[in-house]
Amino acid sequence: MARESILESVYEKEELLTGCQAVSHAVRLADVDVIAAYPIRPYTEVMDYISKLIADGKFDAEYIVADSEHSQFEIVKHAASVGARGFAGSSGTGWMYGFEAIVVTATDRLPVVAMVGNRALDDPGAFGVEHNDALSVRDLGWLLVWAATAQEALDTTLIAYRVAEDPKVSMPCAVALDGAFLTHSQHIVKVPTIQAAKRFLPPYNLGKRRLHPDNPISIAPQVNEDWLMEIRRQNFEAIKRAKGVIYQAYKEYNEVFKTNYEQPFFEEFMTEDAEAVLLGLGTIVMPAKAAVRRLREKGKKVGFVRLRWFRPFPTEELRSCLSRFKGIGVVDRDVSYGSPDLGGVVFNEVRSCLYPLAEHPSVVNFIAGLGGREISIEDAVMMYEETLKAMKEPSNGRVTWVGVRE
């Protein structure tokens, strides 16, 4: 590489990194001030890696090994309240242990970024991926996004800080990575320079809401029925505004890093002429893409839609995208016991999003890959075939558990 292009490059190096390690680099590049760790698989590796970066002097932050997930999230919440950038994370039931703190981080409007290494909510013991942990914050005011590759995990974490801390938003953001399939699988990742990261991500500034002797405010007093509804409404508007900020953030990211994120909220694969698509979150994209290629060889017009942002939900964009297809199969790596039609969380949200359409596509649901069970290419092919079949039958709402021993 010529000297000039090295100087101009916004990337420092290319490196083989796991999803967790990629997020760690994003945390370093974001110049995070306070990090609170507590071990639980599979997210833990992000804290292993960050602690080593700090130990080696490659990154300067307060690094606290907390006594529990509850303390972990309280620590970063209060660090954020005094104006420090915070990072925490968890998985599965660890995320649930921190839940009280997680809830108030959003209601206090503190833009903490957290990584969720998706994991089953055991008992009985299971380390593998399930999305119920991260999905549990969908109604609480957290922004919620899934990454599918290590590169995207790095990019999304930087973008998460940009969106969360935007004064128009000021809400926390959870970056979800499928346990094992992304947290621990290695990809070639382009690691930005710190200068480029600084160009993209402005300093964290809470403004008049910062807790400091120079700004003696009282945060979160008792409001009761007198004011709570107005405050809920403000938070609601903030999440609504987040959508525009997300578009803006990806545009800026593309400009600084020459990346190619077209539609931030979801990624489409071979959908131009597709009749039927599968839709899912995270690493399901890998077997799905392979299945699409296999079925395309046989002349089947199928494609894949990978949803990145679950909160805010891209209602109009996804409605318009999915209205082009006759059949939709939603793959849920989660369970929603006793839900409408006994379907998964994503399924029911997608179906609700399509309701205003005059002509509804057929929408079926697959519950797959729970507890980290692999979703194979054959599984994906089967799901496509079922989705294609359902197009011809009035079978809206059918839910199929994939590969379950009955």
Add this chain to the structure above:
Amino acid sequence: MTFISEEQIKKKLLKGVHDIPGEELYTSGHRTCQGCESALVMRQFIKAAGPRTVASGSTGCMYVANTSYMTTPWVVPWMHTQLGAGGSSAVGMAAGLRAMMRKGKIVDEKINVISFCGDIGGGDMGLSGISGALQTDYNLLIILYDNESAANTDIQATGLTTWGAQTTFTPTGTKHRVMHKRWKKNVAAMLAVGHPNVKYVATACATFPPLDFMNKVTKALEAGGPAFIHSLDPCPKGWDYHPRYSHEVGELAIKSGIFPLYEIANGVVTYNYDARKKRTPVKEYLLNQGRFSHFTDTEFNFVQSRVDEMWEEWELPGILPIKSGLKVST
């Protein structure tokens, strides 16, 4: 951030009531009860700490009764934190300030970090977080204001309620006269012994001896590391006595020896009231309070025997039943 010498700390200590700063940093706007000693703890700790302070308050009566929207009594920056987050909120604020000062993002100066929590927040639910905070090397102070009940939810028993007391969770009845059968947790000593990092631990009562609590706050904030103060706050509503007697009830708790008053700094224990030498009968303290109205001589004698045992048989009287490297100053 630099800390002042022991000589300088001594100069900062109050010698008489006229030394107390006139400026109020905990002012009108709160809704605490008449005779509320926890409110006095608030008023005094922040007077001792001064305006360059950030404070967090765990859920409890000093949240619910203190801080109504738009009528906050706090002149210093204050933030609510969760019931079990007394320790972790202090760590978060201290870590955030330290990181930003080190990186030059804010002015490097001494800012006091104080977190307060009630007995159910600090002594029960938040114990793990406080333990974590006392393992750090941050300059922070955790104040446990102990009015021996969950006072904002209508007086329920906690791990720090005096044995036998009537609360809404432990009423007296025809079959069981005593429902609260847990002996008060020994929080301050437990934390002092279990946490080599902790720089200063003390017990206190806001009114007895006068100035003692405020001076302990000053020492804790200059200790150069994590510090913990446990104050016993008589509560007219929860303990069932006339509000005019709050100070006297507190004084009796100390003088009877049921609540040992001491401080621990640099591995040395100092008794601020030496109940080894002289104790008033515990019955005098208990009889003043309606929550013990169901006590007969059996219960009075039982409590008295436990208090006597604490002062006469423990290795470190009033503090620890076993020795653990601490020495008593003479």
